[in-house]
Amino acid sequence: MARSVNFIWNFVNELSQRSIKELGLHSQTLQRTLGEYVTHRKQFKKARLNWRKVSVGC
Structure with missing residues (x-):
């Protein structure tokens, strides 16, 4: 488990x-973006959230 935690630490x-x-x-x-991500994961009880879709007008 220590290796997994170390991997995550280094990745972040x-x-x-x-x-x-x-x-x-x-x-x-x-930090705020990651905080929002965690909040929404807990709120919707999902291990993974969908990608956010941003429309960019030209």
Whole structure:
């Protein structure tokens, strides 16, 4: 179980670094987004949520 937790820690750390550098997001934006994700998973009692669909008009 320790290896699994370590894997998740490293994954989230890497994702955080990429989000900040490549996407130009602030760390608080990432934290809030993940918080919303967890809240909705619990609310809808699902292990996985559907992708959000964003329509971009040109």
